[in-house]
Each structure stands twice: as C-alpha cells, then as structure tokens.
Amino acid sequence: MDIKAEKIDSEGKNKNIIYKRKTKMEKNIEIKKDNIFKKGVDKIKNIKLNRKVFAYPYILFMLLFIVIPLVMIIAYAFISDKTSSFTFENFAILAKDNVSLRVLWQSLLIGILTTLSCFVIGYPVAYVTSKMKSGGIIIIFFLLPMWVNFLLRTLALKELFNALNLSLGFGSLLVGMIYNHLPFMILPIHTSLISIDKSYSEAAKDLGASGFLAFIKVILPLTLPGIISGIIMVFIPTISSFAISEMLGGGEILLFGDSIHLKTLHNQSGVASVMSLIMLILVLISNVFISKVNKTSNSASLL
C-alpha cells in the first residue's frame, strides 16, 4: 500500500513538475507580450506627459514676476538707501523711529479690534442665514458690498459720519474697517457652516446636550477652519490697508500700509522693505497656521 501510494504520489509530482514547466513557459511568453504592451502604454503615457509642458511658460513667468519681486523685498531690507551696501541700518531706523513704533502699535490695535468685532457681528449673521431655507439668497446681500470698490464705500461711510455730525478719529476708523471687512468674515464662516451635516447637532441634542451646549461643543469647533480663514482675511488687509485711515482717521492715525506708502513716496525704500518684510512674514506664518488647522480638522472629520 505504502509503495503504491508513493508511486501515485511521485507520478502526481512529475505531473506537477511538467505542469509547472508549462506554466513557466507560458508566463515567459506572457511577459514578452507584457513588454510589448508596456512599450505601447509608455508611448501613450509620453504623449500624456507632454501636457506638463504647458505649465513651463507660467512657471517661468511666476519666477520672474512673483518670486524675484518678493526676493527684492528681502534684499532691499538689507541694502542701505544711501550707500547701497549691505547693512542692518534700515532695521535700526525703524526700531528707533517713535512714529513708526506708534504706527505698529496702532495697526495691531485696530487690526485686533476690527477682527474681533467682525467675528462678533459676522458669526451670528452666518449662523442665522445658514439655518434659513432661503439663506443662500439672503447671504448674497451681505456679501454684495464686497464687489463695490472700497474707496467708494469708505467715501460713502465718511458722508454718513458727516451727516450724523460725528467727528473723525479712532472710533470712526474702527467702524470704517469693520464696515469694509465684515463680508470677508461672514463668507468663510457661512461656507463652513452650511457644509456641516445637520445630524451632528441633532445627535448631540439626542444625547442630552442643550441647544447652547451642542453649539459650543459641536458646531463651533467644526467651523474653526472658516473662523480662522475669516480672521486672516480681515486682519491682514486691515493692518496693511492704506487710504481708509487717511479718509476716516481724521489725520491722526496711520496704519502699517499708510506708512509703507509714505515711505515709498519719500524714497525710503529700505525702511519700506523692512516693513513689507514684517507683513510678509506675518502672512506666511498665518498661512502655515491655517493649513495646519485645515489638516487636523480634515482628519478629525474623517474619524
């Protein structure tokens, strides 16, 4: 029995070996076929890859008109206006200049107050309209002023202050900044509010949270990316804007943007570059921050 069984077994093995050989040969042929096929695919792919070429002119354009000009700001910050040699004197001039320091302080104050007020006024608007049936149409009227030139809007507001017999100064400038930038806060918050699944707050309420608690614990964190992009869209333009403070500040207040404008008019491009560099760094930091928040909130929503 044992021998027989072995025989059958070995026969089976032999058959197996033959079979394996066969498949190997077949595979070889298949591989050859694959190679021919792959070459064909590569050819098609090469044609497809050629579309990359369309990006090259613009990449060159960006290098010339976006990257080099920004590098110029960095370079000019370290070049003396008088001797055109490498220097830190532009930074020193800015640090010693009392007017510039006051400008810095005032800009930050106006920027923070404007951003805070826009958030406090804008969030309820975004929230209420996101809950309404016709909210999609109503929100358009809040965003519409965005399309009217800011000089015209500021001029209009100045006339309103005149009509109400209010004197121009810090307060009127603050109102003007809020007036100009409110839509930029409402828009991103509204966008993130309408993308929230309704079942989230319903689930929170089902689990016993009150309406207010559900809002604080569920809705508010989910709109964080919208809030942060709103803050950046208000804060950066506010402190770097110019002309608005000239028109509404009553001649008392200068902001960062006004100061840069004046410095360029008076051929102090070195100091203007230092101030622009500070703005640029601020922009870059806030954008790194925003992309981080977006990433974490994306992974949170995936969970």
Place this chain on the structure above:
Amino acid sequence: MNKKEILKKSLSVFYLVLVLLFLYLPIILVIVYSFSNNSNFTFSKGFTLDGYRAIFAPANRNDLFRALKNTFVLAIIASVVSTILGSIAAIGINQLKPKTKMVVDGVNQMPVINSETVMAVSFMLFFAAFKFPQGWTRLILGHITFCTPYVILSVLPRLASMDNQIYEAALDLGASPIKALFKVVLPYILPGIISGFAMAFTISIDDFIITQFNKGSSGIDTLSTYLYSSLKGQDGMKPYWFPVSSIIIMLVITVVLIVNARKVIVESKKKKAKAVELKR
C-alpha cells in the same frame, strides 16, 4: 411653533435687518446725495440731475472719461492675457508630479494670500531695479501677475474633476493631442475659464493699491486712483463723484444679482429634475 421659537426667529430676522442697514445705509446715502447734488439732506435745490449733468460737462469730461477708459483698457488687456496664460498653465499644472505641483501651487497662491500692499511694493522695487518702462508696461504686467492666479484657481478644480480616460479615449480614437485638447478638454473646463475671466476682470477693475504704487509719475489714472487723488486734492470733492459712485454701485449690484439669480434658478431647476426622477 411655540412662542419661544417665534421670538427666536423674529429676533434673528431683526438682527439680520440691523446688520444689512449698517452695510447699506452709507450706499443709500450716496445715491440720495447724487440727486440732491449736495452733501446734506436739505435738498436745497430740490430733486436735481445737476450732478449727473456735471459728469458730461466739458471741463470734467476729459479727466474722468480718460480714467474710465484707462480702467477698462487695463482690465480688458489684463483679464484676456491672464485668462489665456492661466488656462494653458492650469492644464500643465494638473499633470505635474504631486511634489512639483505642491510647490507651483504654493507660489501661484502667493499673490492671492499675500497682502496687496506687500505685492505692490514688491512690483515697485522689481520694476524700478530692472528699469521697466514707466506707465502701461508696469501696470499691465502687475495686473496680469495679480489676476492669473485667480484664473488658475478656478480652472484647476474643473481639470481635477475631469476623468483622464476621456482624453485618452480621444487619443485612442485617433485625435492628435492638440485636437483632443481643443475638442475634449477645452469644452469641459470652459465654465472654469469663464468664471476665471470674470474674476480677473473684476479684480483688475476694482484694484487700487497695485495701480497706485506702480503708476509712478506716468500720469495714468484709473477710476480708483483718480478718485483717491481727487479726494486728497485741495479743491476737495468734485460734484460728479456722488453720481459716478451711484452709477458704479447700481451697476455692480445689478450684475452680481443677475449672476446669482441665474445660479439660483439653475440650482432650483436641478432640484426639481431630481425630485421628478425620485418620484419615478
């Protein structure tokens, strides 16, 4: 609905009306002033079109109309060039390797996220250092650089949503790559290109900061820089600024409302079509 809910709803509507009033009161004021030709509510001259007539007075016409012409010439050149440049670039960028694409996207977004004042200063330093001719060259190049990223940002999503196999199918069926691009890819991304063009055009028309920094001593004024210098000037407000502002405001509001109304109608039609499908 119980009493509490009604109270809540009326309170929130009241709040919305209050904020809208804040946003629109100044605009309404300017429109009223444009008919009283006076910066107060007394209507001492009654309802008058004097302000509107002042627009066409020969003394004003030259400067104002030149600024208007400059604004539109600049906007048309900048938006057409940036639409062509941006659409071609977007097709290429969409095919780049992920890492390269990330870098290109990052640089491309720079003019969008950056403060406009900083962009304007960087252009100014760059143009001055490399001695670009003053005037139109600088303004047009500045506007193109500032507008193109918006075109790319509105075309790229269309390209990303497009199935690559459609393009490949066109190639398999014997179309040359150029023909496939024009007959297959272009029609698909056309909505993105159109909205990119509209965005570039409005951004260029609306721009003040880039133009103000880069016009130099060329004497070229757009509407916004002309308004700015007129406000700063010793002679103060010219009588036609309220009427001109009112016309621009009404024009902008009408265009935005029409565009949005079309969107709303298209969406409601889609919803209806879906509802009908579900019923079947």
